Amino acid sequence: MNKKELAAHCLTQTGAREDYPFGPDPLVMKVASKMFALISDEGGFDNIALKCEPETAYLLRQQYAAVKPGYHLNKQHWNTVVMDGTVPDEEIRAMIDHSYALVARKLTRAEKQSLGL
Template identity: 35%
Template sequence: MDGAEVQRLAAEYAEGLPGSGLERPFGPEWDVHKVRGKVFMLVTEVTGEPMVILKSAPDESAVLREQYAEITPGYHMNKKHWITLHGGGALDRGLVEELVTDSYRLVVEGLPKAQRPVDPATYGRRAGAGG
């Protein structure tokens, strides 16, 4: 899947998440996806290459970067808590959707309970899937 496909898939998936909204506070070259005003995904081609930037748990982001050449530290973000997805053969629809869901869930966890559109402990988790 090339970078443009990764962007399209991630954006389409993010649009369907409860409470998700798209903004462009940094101009037309940045699509910023938020839940209750908090960023969970950025989509851009500002470097000339299509990329998707997602929040990730520090331990998981390290493992993902080791496993996939297409996943690097977050562009212009805290490298410990954010990852960047680039186009490449190893990324597939399931992984992209899972990473978008994980980013969304991490941000929702940080919201006051009254503002959470979903329960982050259970939302998007497959039956029998751990952490």
């Protein structure tokens, strides 16, 4: 998957939107005011940082060399996936969905209602 495909899948989530709070890079995907994905390129590869349950984050890092602790993020709760082709697209989509679900779950009742969640 490339940056466009990653962003397109993120935008399939209810209420997801693009933002650039840190300048032109990274592209930050948010639901309400909270980010659930950061998409950028580093070292010649696109990458995506995603929120993850700590145990799952650890297991994914053990399973895939391209999954690393979140770059400039809480390394217990965020993974960065290097898009080098070694992680199946279905797995990446599932990681995006998981990240969105974790973040959406923490929204306020009013934010959830405004998004229809």
